[in-house]
Amino acid sequence: MADKKKHRSIQIPAWLLGVGLAGGLAAGGVIGYAVAPVTQQQAATVVTGVPKELQSVVTTYATIQASYYKNVKGSTLANGAISGMLSSLNDPWSELLVTDDKADLDSTLSATFGGIGATIQDTGKQLLIESIMPDTPAKKADLQVGDQLMAVDGASVVGKSSSEAVAKIRGKVGTKVKVTIKRHNKLMTIEMTRAKITTDTVASALSPETKKVGVITIATFSEPTANQFEEAVKKLRKEGATSFVIDLRGNPGGELTAALSIASMCLKDGKTIVQIQQREGDPEIDKASEKLDGGFKVTEPLAVxxxxxxxxxxxxxxxALNESAGVPLIGQQSYGKGLVQNVASLSKSAEIKLTIAKWLTPDGNWINKKGLTPTKKVAYPAYATINAISATSLKPEDESSDVRNMQQILTALGYFKGTTNGFYGPTTESAVKAFQKAEGLTQTGLADQKTITQLMGRLSAKFQSDDPMMKAAVELAGKE
Known part of the structure; x- marks a missing residue:
């Protein structure tokens, strides 16, 4: 998997972007993967004989099983051997995925999971039901926004993170789960049957700048993404959009078939989308066609x-859109991952993700470790890289990175003019009081949970309002 710390470009915190998607979909934050169509989830090759080169591996396995001073599961040794072979490729994208990692990738690619259809908000003190999807077990059981989550199957989740609670709630479709909530100081335990939940990978809205431009944000590419993109275009057309911005910032990739379908929708039939170059032979060229897009086309001006x-x-x-249709790219240099993976199933609980090819742009360029250069380069505002405040409260005399983050947020919002040194001194306290006064909060000078939440919300709103990249893209799309 890619190491996020090695990125050339700044990474904008998800809390600041506030796109309103089930984003974390991208394999738990995995950056850059494309799973090849057709071969996805095919069975791994069955080996009927042991090659000479593997005789020593088999001998080592047998020796450990027979002589090691402790019992070792055969599956543990086999997985170790597989991981070793994949590691020898020196390819961060090729790896063994077992149990939870396998389930994470599978649910990411399908954008589905077994659950109850409710999202959970971690306030730092409580886990609250944040939203409920229609026609889901949570809706039918009359869960309500604001209910406090107390336990799952009798095990307390108080003090746990939202991800820990979600992991307990999710499970195999058709199985039962008991959720204990607190509503108006009354405890209630509700039993629900987990159902197949499909997450949204696409969000859409008309631009606040001009109602003639529709903005479509794609968080990741999964099985339902192409259909969700088509529905977004149709909805925005009805609302008056005559051009579109496709926002792919922070999108780590995903299922290749979905990307091909969307590209085909936006290109004339016959135009090249991508060239897939395997180890031998000529590149396989994918072109826009009715087979890929079902006859649905986006003919309006675009910007990406x-x-x-x-x-x-x-x-x-x-x-594809840039080289085959002249669509402008706005923003910063992209990540630069020009390789394609295939997922091969080993068993119910294990699979390997293996790099099987490199991909080239329509003009034959390999952008691996280089990325795509924007048509128009636009930087994020400096405050866009401020980290979220993880503490539930901060007070005078505290000294920490969270205090520094708060000082940076207060600076960006115009309340703090001191040194962002991470020390909660009198200047910081005065700035907190000024912010609390402006927000109608009690002016204590203490950064309690409500103040911190409001601070982060205000900075997110500021970014949504400022967003120089989006403004540039909307302007370009609207001029086409």
Whole structure:
């Protein structure tokens, strides 16, 4: 998996972007992967004989099983051997996925999971039901927004993170789960049957700048993404959009088929989308066609937003629209991942993700470790990289990175003019009081949970309002 710390470009915190998607979909934050169509989830090759080169591996396995001073599961040794072979490739994208990692990738690619259809908000003190999807077990059981989550199957989740609670709630479709909530100081335990939940990978809205431009944000590419993109275009057309911005910032990639379908929708039939170059032979060229897009076409002017975390399948889509249709790319240099993976099933609980090819842009460029260069480069505002405040409260005399983050937020919002040194001194206290006064909060000078939440919300709103990349893209799309 890619190491996020090695990115060339800044990474904008998800809390600041506030796109309102089930984003974390991208394999738990995995950057840059494209899973090849057709061969996805095919069975791994069955070996009927042991090659000479593997005789020593088999001998080592047998020796350990017979002589090691402790019992070792055969599956543990086998997985170790597989991981070793994949590691020898020196390819961060090829790896063994077992149990939870396998389930994470599978649910990411399908954008589905077994659950109850409710999202959970972690306030720092409580886990609250934040939203409920229609026609889901949570809706039918009359869960309500604001209910406090107390336990799952009798095990307390008080003090746990939202991700820990979600992991307990999710499970196999058709199985039962008991959720204990607190509503108006009354405890209630509700039993629900987990159902197949499909997450949204696409969000859409008319631009606040001009109602003639529709903005479509794609968080990742999964099985339902192409259909969700088509529905977004139809909805925005009805609302008056005559051009579109496709926002791929922070999109780590995903299922290649979805990216191909969306590219085909936006290109004339016969135009090249991507070239897939395997180890031998000529490149396989994918072109726009009714087979890929079902006859649905986007003929309106387009602009595409990219940044340093736009990778793999999102780069394939961006390059296709740019080189085959002249669609402008706005933002920052993309990640630069020009390889394609195939997922091969080993068992019910294990699979390998293996790099099987490299992909080239329509013009034959390999952008691996280089990325796509925007047509128009636009930087994020300096405050866009401020980290979220993880503490539930801060007080005078505290000294920490969270205090520094708060000082940076207060500075960006115009309340703090001191040194952002991470020390909660009198200047910081005065700035907190000024912010509390402006927000109608009690002016204590203490940064309690409500103050911190409001601070982060205000900075997110400021970014949504400022967003120089989006403004540039909307302007370009609207002029086409």
């Amino acid at each position: 937003l990219i940044d340093g975390n736009s990778a793999s399948a999102s780069e394939i889509l961006s390059a």
